[in-house]
Amino acid sequence: MGRHASLITPWPGSGILPPCHWPALAGRTAFKWHGGALEYPMAAPRMKAVRAAAVFVAVVSVAAMAACWPAGAAHGNGGDKGISTAEPRSAEGPPHEAQPYLRELIARARQHRLWERRYWHVLLHYKADSLGGGVTSEADGPGFFMAPEGQTGPQAELEATLAGFFSRTILPPGGMTTQCTFVARYAWLEETLEFDPAHLPREPCERFEAWRGGIDAGSVTVVYASYFLNNPASMFGHTFLRMDKKGRAESQRLLDYSISYGAVVPEDVNGFMFALNGLFGGYEGTFSILPYYVKVKEYNDIDNRDLWEYRLNLDDAQVARLMRHTWEMGSTYYDYFFFKENCSYHILSLIEAADPTLHLTDEFGLWTLPTNTIRALLAAPGLVDTVTYRPSRTSQMEQKLRTLNARQRVMVYDIIADPRAAEAPPVQELPLYERSLVLESAVDFHQLELNAGEEAPRRKAAMRQLLLARSRMGYRRPEPQHRPRPPAPESGHGTSRVFLGGGGDNGGRTFYEVSAQPAFHDLLAREQGYAENSQINVLKLTLRFATEEEQARVERLDLVDIVSLFPVKPVTRQFSWKVRAGWERARDLDCDPCTPFVLDGGIGLASETAAWRREIYFAFLESAVQIGGAFDRGYRAGVGASVGALADFSPDWRVALSGGQTVYLAGDGRAVVHRAALRQRYSLGQNLDLRLDWTGVDRRREFVFGMSLYF
Amino acid sequence: MKKSIGLIVVLGLLSAPAVFAANNGSGCGLGKTLFKGQKGMVPNILAAIINGISSNNVFAITSGTSGCDADSVILRDKEQEVFVAVNLDNLSQDMAQGDGMYLQALSGLMGCTTEAFGTFAELAQDKYEVLFDTVDANAAGLLSGLKRELAAHPMLNTNCDRIS
Numbered sequence: 108m109g110r111h112a113s114l115i116t117p118w119p120g121s122g123i124l125p126p127c128h129w130p131a132l133a134g135r136t137a138f139k140w141h142g143g144a145l146e147y148p149m150a151a152p153r154m155k156a157v158r159a160a161a162v163f164v165a166v167v168s169v170a171a172m173a174a175c176w177p178a179g180a181a182h183g184n185g186g187d188k189g190i191s192t193a194e195p196r197s198a199e200g201p202p203h204e205a206q207p208y209l210r211e212l213i214a215r216a217r218q219h220r221l222w223e224r225r226y227w228h229v230l231l232h233y234k235a236d237s238l239g240g241g242v243t244s245e246a247d248g249p250g251f252f253m254a255p256e257g258q259t260g261p262q263a264e265l266e267a268t269l270a271g272f273f274s275r276t277i278l279p280p281g282g283m284t285t286q287c288t289f290v291a292r293y294a295w296l297e298e299t300l301e302f303d304p305a306h307l308p309r310e311p312c313e314r315f316e317a318w319r320g321g322i323d324a325g326s327v328t329v330v331y332a333s334y335f336l337n338n339p340a341s342m343f344g345h346t347f348l349r350m351d352k353k354g355r356a357e358s359q360r361l362l363d364y365s366i367s368y369g370a371v372v373p374e375d376v377n378g379f380m381f382a383l384n385g386l387f388g389g390y391e392g393t394f395s396i397l398p399y400y401v402k403v404k405e406y407n408d409i410d411n412r413d414l415w416e417y418r419l420n421l422d423d424a425q426v427a428r429l430m431r432h433t434w435e436m437g438s439t440y441y442d443y444f445f446f447k448e449n450c451s452y453h454i455l456s457l458i459e460a461a462d463p464t465l466h467l468t469d470e471f472g473l474w475t476l477p478t479n480t481i482r483a484l485l486a487a488p489g490l491v492d493t494v495t496y497r498p499s500r501t502s503q504m505e506q507k508l509r510t511l512n513a514r515q516r517v518m519v520y521d522i523i524a525d526p527r528a529a530e531a532p533p534v535q536e537l538p539l540y541e542r543s544l545v546l547e548s549a550v551d552f553h554q555l556e557l558n559a560g561e562e563a564p565r566r567k568a569a570m571r572q573l574l575l576a577r578s579r580m581g582y583r584r585p586e587p588q589h590r591p592r593p594p595a596p597e598s599g600h601g602t603s604r605v606f607l608g609g610g611g612d613n614g615g616r617t618f619y620e621v622s623a624q625p626a627f628h629d630l631l632a633r634e635q636g637y638a639e640n641s642q643i644n645v646l647k648l649t650l651r652f653a654t655e656e657e658q659a660r661v662e663r664l665d666l667v668d669i670v671s672l673f674p675v676k677p678v679t680r681q682f683s684w685k686v687r688a689g690w691e692r693a694r695d696l697d698c699d700p701c702t703p704f705v706l707d708g709g710i711g712l713a714s715e716t717a718a719w720r721r722e723i724y725f726a727f728l729e730s731a732v733q734i735g736g737a738f739d740r741g742y743r744a745g746v747g748a749s750v751g752a753l754a755d756f757s758p759d760w761r762v763a764l765s766g767g768q769t770v771y772l773a774g775d776g777r778a779v780v781h782r783a784a785l786r787q788r789y790s791l792g793q794n795l796d797l798r799l800d801w802t803g804v805d806r807r808r809e810f811v812f813g814m815s816l817y818f
Numbered sequence: 819m820k821k822s823i824g825l826i827v828v829l830g831l832l833s834a835p836a837v838f839a840a841n842n843g844s845g846c847g848l849g850k851t852l853f854k855g856q857k858g859m860v861p862n863i864l865a866a867i868i869n870g871i872s873s874n875n876v877f878a879i880t881s882g883t884s885g886c887d888a889d890s891v892i893l894r895d896k897e898q899e900v901f902v903a904v905n906l907d908n909l910s911q912d913m914a915q916g917d918g919m920y921l922q923a924l925s926g927l928m929g930c931t932t933e934a935f936g937t938f939a940e941l942a943q944d945k946y947e948v949l950f951d952t953v954d955a956n957a958a959g960l961l962s963g964l965k966r967e968l969a970a971h972p973m974l975n976t977n978c979d980r981i982s
């Protein structure tokens with residue numbers, strides 16, 4: 108949660124730091140020495156000495172911190188790790204006697220204990236610590252805090268902020284005074300304490316006013332970018348805000364400004380470090396402001412993700428508060444944590460700043476999934492006004508193709524292959540409506556290919572020819588009365604799942620099986636609201652209790668288990684792929700139970716038919732690695748293949764059949780493993796389904812029957 | 819491809835240095851993070867389960883502070899230019915079709931009334947060949963050409979007030 112010791116350089120002339128910070132400072136310095144000694148080449152004996160010294164200092168400082176902790180906690184009220192009755196610190200140094208009004212404001216603030224008010228905590232992003240009675244701010248940039256202990260001391264922060272209002276000192280990193288950096292704090296404190304302008308003049312904050320006027324927000328919309336599995340980084344969706352300008356026509360929303368939170372990622376980062384840093388707060392996240400058309404281009408066109416726009420019912424005062432707080436956000440960064448403090452989480456925190464009666468972030472403890480933040484918004488009574496769907500480029504093209512009949516679709520493919528077909532009879536003879544769709548579909552396809560970075564000159568020339576033909580039609584296609592809309596993201600099953608069931612195997616054993624996962628969706632689950640033909644299981648734990656052994660065993664722990672099937676279509680050809688990492692009980696080894704670590708990957712093809720309702724067929728080439736003590740060499744690795752099919756026999760009933768073979772070549776000696784599975788799901792509701800699985804590995808066969816509950 | 823789009827936008831904007839609200843702009847943030855859209859499955863899979871990372875942080879401009887001088891609001895007299903530069907391909911399609919949200923937004927940027935949009939769109943479609951006279955038509959050319967056409971149009975030159 109970004110809660111490292113806030114080791115901010117003390118403000119000049121501020122005096123002694125509170126007790127616990129010295130050991131923390133020493134400890135961190137020791138850590139740096141230790142790390143530095145490893146980094147920089149030094150003569151070995153000297154390196155050892157430096158490291159020994161570092162370890163010694165670290166040990167002493169940890170002991171000192173442990174000793175001072177109770178003393179630190181005893182200080183102050185409400186978890187203030189700091190001196191609560193001392194003079195407030197201003198940006199310039201010790202307070203002047205010549206500011207009796209400041210003393211008066213502080214006295215009044217203390218009388219009302221303003222630092223305990225919810226709005227102060229919302230503005231400073233304080234969250235209750237899990238241990239101890241204190242709070243810590245989620246903001247990690249030191250520029251956000253006026254007081255040295257501001258990250259953990261609401262009272263000190265409030266008083267230092269008040270003091271700062273009197274000062275003309277320019278604050279880094281924004282280059283503005285306190286009043287103009289922290290405009291939301293100023294507005295709230297001014298209103299609550301009723302500042303007297305004669306004693307505390309209000310500064311004209313021209314930069315803020317220019318920015319606010321340029322955006323001129325009349326209302327706020329939360330935009331959700333849905334999943335597209337071709338880019339794994341977008342598997343869970345994304346949310347950001349759009350500030351809708353007053354008086355602007357709905358058809359011109361592209362021109363509005365959007366506010367989005369994301370991590371600043373260096374250019375040449377390798378995938379593994381990217382994942383590691385993103386998961387554990389290694390990147391700084393900031394808010395960025397871009398015209399909405401840039402985001403639409405990024406999501407609709409390049410990433411091929413649908414956008415859903417949820418307009419919020421916020422009044423002018425609330426929108427103004429949100430704008431002010433967004434400005435304040437420029438002064439800091441937050442350590443970006445993929446699981447919890449991600450884009451959607453911070454968007455919710457901005458909405459709380461608009462309306463502090465909303466408690467949106469409270470329900471997100473360990474992880475925040477974007478769809479769940481949308482659900483939180485929808486659950487707040489009257490918060491969401493209208494929902495608008497903005498299809499991706501792919502969705503638009505597919506919608507056009509669906510409107511055409513098969514013969515016309517063939518014309519599209521012909522035109523894609525050769526644009527001159529657009530001028531030739533079959534196309535030229537089509538009525539205007541269909542002809543426009545045919546030409547535009549071909550253009551969409553070329554644009555998609557261009558966006559994916561392929562074959563520029565030939566495609567551009569082809570596109571131009573088609574667009575010329577289209578323009579020469581002199582025809583504007585009327586909007587369809589009813590635009591079809593896919594199921595909204597919040598209409599899907601809950602993102603967490605618990606499974607309860609039991610089964611038996613052909614060795615006569617019976618067992619109960621329980622599994623749980625915080626996220627997300629598997630191939631057999633009901634697809635409504637999720638990306639089609641996809642599976643993402645994160646941290647899925649499966650336990651079995653064998654009835655005779657009276658002991659629970661880990662059957663499987665999937666760290667990640669992702670399958671993305673992309674049925675090959677005439678206009679889109681992509682590989683399907685899958686990857687899995689985790690532990691699984693091996694059923695083909697002599698040791699049993701043993702649960703080696705498993706790393707699988709596969710690449711393949713899929714296709715879709717509509718013989719009954721909808722069927723998907725797939726075939727994969729796979730690699731498999733297993734690591735564990737069960738193997739003489741500690742591991743085995745091999746390659747394999749699998750085929751399978753998914754079929755929907757009714758809207759509620761889905762069946763999956765698959766089979767495969769893996770040949771292990773490296774490591775432990777040759778082995779061939781065969782697998783087969785028949786899995787079925789029957790939905791009983793949005794969040795409930797029944798499962799029946801028959802699986803076999805070599806000669807072991809078993810079945811599991813049970814119920815999944817989503818929440 | 820994200821990188822290419824980012825580069826196009828960055829280069830376009832760098833050629834108009836005072837795009838963002840006036841400050842002694844270090845123009846910081848421009849190109850600060852061009853996330854390299856790593857092609858290939860393996861880096862993508864590893865990067866997989868991280869979302870919300872703005873992969874197109876072309877500007878990475880914050881609300882004005884954090885050591886960055888630019889304030890993210892595009893100067894009024896550059897709005898049209900930036901919009902057309904970023905959305906050239908979408909605009910070309912909308913203009914050929916005689917409709918579309920990019921065309922609507924452009925008409926708004928030209929200061930046209932909403933009632934005049936139908937005529938605006940017709941003109942755009944009619945003059946498509948002239949406005950996109952080469953395969954590599956660029957934003958500046960399109961913008962000046964369109965303004966010329968609007969100025970010459972009897973109805974639109976009075977219903978659109980940002981065409982000079």
